Amino acid sequence: MKAAKSLCRMAAALACALAGAGAAQAAATITIVNQNAPGIGFNDPTPATPVGGNTGTTLGQQRLIAFQQAASIWGATLTSAVPIRIGAAFVPLACNTTGAVLGSAGAAEVWSDFPNAPRANTWYPAALAAKLAGVDLTAPATPHIVARFNSRLGLFPDCVPGLTFYLGLDNNAPASQIDLVTTLLHEMGHGLGFQTFTDDETGQQFFGIPSVWDYHLVDNRTNTPWVAMTDAQRQASAITWRGLSWDGPNVNAAVPTVLAxxxxxxxxxxxxxxxxxxxxxxxxxxxxxxxxxxxxxxxxxxxxxxxxxxxxxxxxxxxxxxxxxxxxxxxxxxxxxxxxxxxxxxxxxxxxxxxxxxxxxxxxxxxxxxxxxxxxxxxxxxxxxxxxxxxxxxxxxxxxxxxxxxxxxxxxxAGADAQRRILMYTPSVNSPGSSVSHYTTEATPNQLMEPSINDDLGHTVTPPRDLTFPLLRDIGW
Missing domain, CATH: 3.50.30.30 (Glucose Oxidase; domain 1)
Structure with a gap:
């Protein structure tokens, strides 16, 4: 079975011509599929001075090189025989003079009951489903992950003027800029599976089928996993501060080595x-x-x-x-x-x-x-x-x-429950697209998959600094 799902953290796939692609070869091959039209986004010809190891000479080139850098980091971390395609574009996103949407990414499709699926009747994100099946399940050239980033950030007077993406690759962004590679690592993490496809606002499962995520997400007051709850119970737990924890063997083993x-x-x-x-x-x-x-x-x-x-x-x-x-x-x-x-x-x-x-x-x-x-x-x-x-x-x-x-x-x-399981982000007022599918903001050191990008993050997704990859391993990576 297959279903394409629009998520709060995922932009709908755009029907636009491919303007180029870049690939990162490693334990997994991740290809950035340029979905911008000529002259905009990745193809923006605005001259740019090389910065922080990014040798691009135009704004568009530097954006694509930063995407390829994040893809290389994830490619060196993951293992998959099936190449992963990320359909990406820089487009105008919501913003005003004081705040903006930086970007979003998510699985373009979810799959269940595919060959070699570890759990029956369970949704898996497209890239993970392909890895587990050993074959590409999506149509040829169809992205597994869709990513959209704000092309106007800091470049226009009505979009947080002066606050721009840092396009260097050296993790040395000044305080006045947002490190794009770090932001990309975060959003690509969502696309790889750091998200539930169950509605965090209503508790309803997508087409009545649980996400693989839901087997490891537990109400820490009762130790009941999301998959075993009713819609109403899931809805209530998603707005219970410090009420949900991640209970997966890889994350649990790494928590004491990462959290302070x-x-x-x-x-x-x-x-x-x-x-x-x-x-x-x-x-x-x-x-x-x-x-x-x-x-x-x-x-x-x-x-x-x-x-x-x-x-x-x-x-x-x-x-x-x-x-x-x-x-x-x-x-x-x-x-x-x-x-x-x-x-x-x-x-x-x-x-x-x-x-x-x-x-x-x-x-x-x-x-x-x-x-x-x-x-x-x-x-x-x-x-x-x-x-x-x-x-x-x-x-x-x-x-x-x-x-x-x-x-x-x-x-x-810091950021763990009494059993030393990391807490998830569950503010008492639901935050669509952020609640449940992120780690808690109480974690120390700050984690890549918290709902906000913090200044002290590195370009890493693994212990002893970060718990992102252990969670992806828990769901099948």
Whole structure:
């Protein structure tokens, strides 16, 4: 059986002439099929200066070379006797002055009950189905994976002006650019099978058939796999924070070698009251990582806004500087980069920084790079921040009676459940195309298959840095 499926992370295949192709020869052959018309996308003749090992002399050439580089990395990692075709194009995608869709990719077709299928009545993505069958199941020249990337990003005033793709191959993108090869590795991972074909919003299986993914995705409260749940149960689990884990032998074996100890915020002290206890935190990609030696002190809020919040986007005034000196600074998210906040509270003498989110949701990290930041920083949810702030109403200029202690908990892994299985991304409000088919944002170090591309990612998909390939092995690669 075969069915072509449109996914939130997959653009529909375009009926356009092939303008060229590039192949990566390795343990698997991956061919980039250029689906752009002349003069645009991969064929854009705009002159470009070679950068970071990318020798292309036009914008289009450099884009294609970056695609071929990502294909080479995946080709050297995978094993398949059947060449994999990626139908790719740069096209205008949704964007405005502050945000944009970078790109998307996914399986062009899904297959079940093909020759040598490990599981009957189960959907497999086209490239994996071909590998397992030993023969190409799709029509000649039909892509196994479809990829679309934003041709307008940073190049037009209405599409995040100035924020462009870094087309170098050296994993040395400046902070002002987005590394295209890293982004491609992520999206190609989806096309290779890092996704479920079951609807994460409704819990309904595609044509009543489960995805191979669903056999390893488990509700960690009941240890029930998705394949054994009802639609309603799947729907509920997809919006349960920290509720879904990946339970596959290859990922489980690699998790302890990849994930770091979980960072923890403990609130205590004489005035902690009902806020006393441990809190989940998102960690920063800048500043020192938390170790087992605690960093702590009185928790003191920065207050520099009329509504009582503290943004710390400018150097702290005398009163705020006095409050945070030799203490832990509590600041609010918003208006400036996290690194700016960290520099300002550090300059005032703070020992550490705790950032309270400004929107409801789950914990997330603190992106950014700044070698000048030497204090640790973490991020907590808006709900947790409000709970903690309530205990800080009665305080002196230098003491609150609420003690914040930051440390790594060596008994827990960042981004894993109590059984040391990596968590999946399940925000309490469903995010179509992102929920379920990504790793958690709590993982440390950041993983390639989190829903956002982080600054500290490398061009790697394997342990001891990354858990992408182990998951693909779990589903049959």
């Amino acid at each position: 100890p979980r960072s923890n915020l403990n609130i205590g002290g004489a005035n902690a009251g009902g806020a006393a206890g441990n809190y989940f935190v998102g960690t920063a990609s800048f500043g020192p990582a938390l170790g087992t030696t605690p960093v702590g002190g009185q928790l003191m809020p920065v207050v520099d806004q009329a509504n009582g919040t503290g943004l710390a986007c400018t150097p702290l005034g005398a009163n705020n500087a006095l409050a945070v000196r030799n203490n832990v600074a509590l600041v609010d998210r918003g208006s400036c980069d996290f690194t700016v906040k960290a520099r300002n509270v550090q300059a005032a003498g703070a020992l550490a920084m705790v950032v309270v989110d400004n929107v409801a949701g789950e914990v997330a990290g603190l992106p950014g790079t700044d070698p000048a930041v030497t204090i640790p920083s973490v991020r907590i949810t808006l709900a947790d921040g409000n709970t903690i702030k309530a205990t800080l109403q009665q305080r002196s200029r230098t003491k609150s009676g609420v003690v914040a202690t930051l440390a790594a908990d060596s008994t827990q892994l």
